[in-house]
Amino acid sequence: MLALTAGGLSVFFLSRPLGRIADAADRFLHGETEVQIPVKHDDEIGRLARAFNYLSEEIVRLTRKEEWLREVLSSIREAIIVTSASGEIVLANPAASRLFMIEGARKRSIPVDHIEFPEMRELFERVHAHQSGIYNEELTVMTPKRERVFKVTAVPVRKASQFDGTVLVINDITRLRNLERTRRDFVSSVSHELRTPLASIKGYTETLLEGAMNDPENATAFLHIIQQESEQLTALINDVLDLSRIESGKIVYTFEPVAIRPQLEKTVALFEPAASRKGVRIELSAPDGLPPVLADRNYFDIVMRNLIDNAIKYVDANRGRVRVSAYKSDDAVSIEVSDNGLGIPQADLERIFERFYRVDKARSRELGGTGLGLSIVKHIVLAHKGKVEVRSRTSSGSTFTVTFPVA
Ligand SMILES: Nc1ncnc2c1ncn2[C@@H]1O[C@H](COP(=O)(O)OP(=O)(O)OP(=O)(O)O)[C@@H](O)[C@H]1O
Ligand SMILES: [Mg+2]
Incomplete structure (x- = not known):
């Protein structure tokens, strides 16, 4: 009877600490991390508790280390x-x-x-x-x-x-390779564009030196061509320099509120002489009370000049009409430059903003175009958080719309 009671008691006393260890193990398995069992004695139960504490600490440490490694890998x-x-x-x-x-x-x-x-x-x-x-x-x-x-x-x-x-x-490295390809294409396009007017300058100069100089009528015509080709070269070099500066992202734009109407009046006035020489009428319409836009005045002007220049360039002499109109749309102001010129075929519309892209190479060159104007426009407008759109129908004209945020 006594032995039975002693046995029962020792099972009772033993099972309590064992129960605590089992509880702790359960809690640990269910995700509790700070599980520690108080170690009261140095007997077998105590050693078991100490081992449990050590192992649970180790597991927590290893789990943290694994999480850290995963974070490192993720970043x-x-x-x-x-x-x-x-x-x-x-x-x-x-x-x-x-x-x-x-x-x-x-x-x-x-x-x-x-x-x-x-x-x-x-x-x-x-x-x-x-x-x-x-x-x-x-x-x-x-x-x-x-x-x-x-x-x-x-x-x-x-x-x-x-x-x-x-x-x-x-x-x-897709982006890197694309950039390299664009740069290579750019260099070869520029070289090609430089070579054409240079070859013509060289050819006419040689002809002049070989005797054409003594024939005044021919000499004047040749000198005019040489002058025209030199202007083409200057325009190309200026455009390339502008574009590479704009594309490099190194330009610091000075954004300020720009009043649209006076700015457009100035630009249009600048083109009047060339337009009237060609017999082209330019109309400007900008309502009163148009809010100012947030823009860099000089670059805003480059955008407008390029669009007006194209419009005058690509309309027929003596029956051309160019219309510049500004209007408010939501939190922005849109400026439309439309013409009644030869228009742009649908297939070319999405490509005309690419560098050197010209619908009719020969005709654009004749008009002094290098095909960089619109890519300059696009870069500037995007840097202003604006947008540029084009609508066109062959033989009835084109409309370019640029939108700038209100200041
Ligand atoms: N208003 C327009 N009407 C018809 N075609 C146009 C018009 N504007 C642009 N284009 C077409 O888009 C092409 C690209 O225009 P962009 O202004 O970039 O070059 P460009 O006028 O030829 O030369 P640049 O402006 O560098 O002197 C032109 O060559 C022309 O074919
Ligand atoms: Mg142009």
């Missing part, structure tokens, strides 16, 4: 992918998940053939086959929207001198 803009020895994706940071549409790679391994782009799958195979040294490759991938260029660096991971997978770092 890296490059796509990072880790593959296992068998070639499956075992880790992908968010940048990589977005890039390759492989959500969930952080929770489980993903076979490489889940990647949508065949070029990328083949890359993984090449990298996997190359189990030593650093691997570098530039890869062009056709995605549903557009072509993208990736720079891939892969480093093998070794565990106990055995190949244990690969770490791939993938940089999207």
